[in-house]
Amino acid sequence: MTIKTLSVYTFRNLSDAHLSLSPGFNLIEGQNGAGKSSLLEAVYFLSHGRSFRTLHLDPLVQFGQDKLILQAEIDSFEGQSLSLGIMKTLKGEGQIKIAGEICHSAAELAALLPVQLLNSDSFELLNGGPLFKRQWMDWGMFHVEHSYGSLWKQYQRVLKQRNSAIKTGASASIRCWDESLAAMGEHIARQRAEYMADIIPICSSILARFCDFKISFHYDRGWDASFSLAQALESGLSRDQYLGYTRSGPHRADLRLNLSECPVNNVLSRGQQKWLIYSLKLAQGIFLASKTQKRCVYLLDDLPAEWDDYRQKVLIELLKEMSPQVLITGIGLSHLQEALGDSPVKMFHVEQGRVQEQDTNLEMPLSEDSSLSNSLI
Ligand SMILES: Nc1ncnc2c1ncn2[C@@H]1O[C@H](COP(=O)(O)OP(=O)(O)O)[C@@H](O)[C@H]1O
Numbered sequence: 001m002t003i004k005t006l007s008v009y010t011f012r013n014l015s016d017a018h019l020s021l022s023p024g025f026n027l028i029e030g031q032n033g034a035g036k037s038s039l040l041e042a043v044y045f046l047s048h049g050r051s052f053r054t055l056h057l058d059p060l061v062q063f064g065q066d067k068l069i070l071q072a073e074i075d076s077f078e079g080q081s082l083s084l085g086i087m088k089t090l091k092g093e094g095q096i097k098i099a100g101e102i103c104h105s106a107a108e109l110a111a112l113l114p115v116q117l118l119n120s121d122s123f124e125l126l127n128g129g130p131l132f133k134r135q136w137m138d139w140g141m142f143h144v145e146h147s148y149g150s151l152w153k154q155y156q157r158v159l160k161q162r163n164s165a166i167k168t169g170a171s172a173s174i175r176c177w178d179e180s181l182a183a184m185g186e187h188i189a190r191q192r193a194e195y196m197a198d199i200i201p202i203c204s205s206i207l208a209r210f211c212d213f214k215i216s217f218h219y220d221r222g223w224d225a226s227f228s229l230a231q232a233l234e235s236g237l238s239r240d241q242y243l244g245y246t247r248s249g250p251h252r253a254d255l256r257l258n259l260s261e262c263p264v265n266n267v268l269s270r271g272q273q274k275w276l277i278y279s280l281k282l283a284q285g286i287f288l289a290s291k292t293q294k295r296c297v298y299l300l301d302d303l304p305a306e307w308d309d310y311r312q313k314v315l316i317e318l319l320k321e322m323s324p325q326v327l328i329t330g331i332g333l334s335h336l337q338e339a340l341g342d343s344p345v346k347m348f349h350v351e352q353g354r355v356q357e358q359d360t361n362l363e364m365p366l367s368e369d370s371s372l373s374n375s376l377i
Pocket residue numbers: 011012013014030031032033034035036037038039058059060061062063
């Protein structure tokens with residue numbers, strides 16, 4: 001899917017921005033503090049119903065305003081044109097609209113608009129503990145396996161019940177959750193294992209385009225591999241009671257990435273870590289497209305940072321081969337135009353929250369922002 005138009009109203013320093021985007025590359029440049037990351041944040045918010053920079057709404061609503069509004073016209077993977085909109089007020093009211101209809105779950109937006117973000121926080125994927133690896137796996141599972149989102153939610157609900165029984169109850173009241181927890185947990189772990197088997201070779205072949213070191217991937221499903229989850233829950237009962245929570249299950253899964261037996265975050269430089277992180281995330285886009293015809297939108301914030309020229313060219317080549325829609329921000333990006341060749345490219349200049357499309361040949365502004373149709377207000 002591609003975003004055809006994006007309208008951003010009173011979001012951060014973007015008062016009223018309207019972009020008509022290229023289905024290929026969109027280069028968004030401007031000085032520090034201009035509003036580049038805020039534009040990507042707006043796209044992310046439309047897809048996830050939340051920001052990647054804060055869990056709170058107040059910092060997102062423009063100072064002095066009482067609500068934010070985001071709208072987009074997308075080409076869905078079924079070839080239809082769809083409008084998406086989200087409005088949130090500081091009072092806590094909100095509305096999501098898909099094709100003019102009110103929708104009650106942000107997950108529906110996420111399913112329609114898969115977005116992959118790569119920014120300086122992406123290092124958490126290698127340095128931030130198993131939670132970030134699980135989030136990475138779950139992004140893929142959610143978009144590839146139809147039933148995964150609801151299965152995972154149900155599993156979380158039963159896990160919560162078992163954990164409260166551990167805190168308050170006798171062994172029998174804990175055990176009564178084990179059967180359903182084990183059945184769902186095994187299912188999730190099996191689906192994740194299949195996903196890992198598919199995605200790891202893709203990731204390795206992308207990484208080989210950047211460098212010649214080989215990473216070993218080890219998927220840990222979250223409990224001792226020689227037992228079923230039912231057995232692990234039973235044999236770990238007294239330990240769980242001592243700890244106060246359920247220690248075995250897919251909620252404890254991990255993906256270990258090693259170079260010569262050492263965790264990659266201990267041996268790779270930041271630049272090298274970046275190649276690996278990009279390989280992990282690009283692999284997900286490639287796999288998604290091959291399995292479902294869905295294409296994700298890539299948001300690359302501050303691309304030139306920490307990339308040498310050679311690897312930047314490799315990355316652009318990879319993206320050209322994948323041909324997803326890409327939004328790239330940076331202080332200066334005109335040097336990328338040559339590498340992009342005849343790929344569809346649009347350039348935007350952001351200054352103090354105002355966005356202007358540039359002519360890619362002349363690097364001149366094309367027209368003033370057109371205003372937002374406030375159909376969500
Ligand atoms: N709620 C808000 N209202 C108005 N301006 C804001 C708000 N939140 C952040 N800003 C300002 O928005 C500007 C854009 O930030 P950002 O998008 O991160 O810039 P860039 O990525 O271009 O360096 C910054 O100057 C920041 O201080």
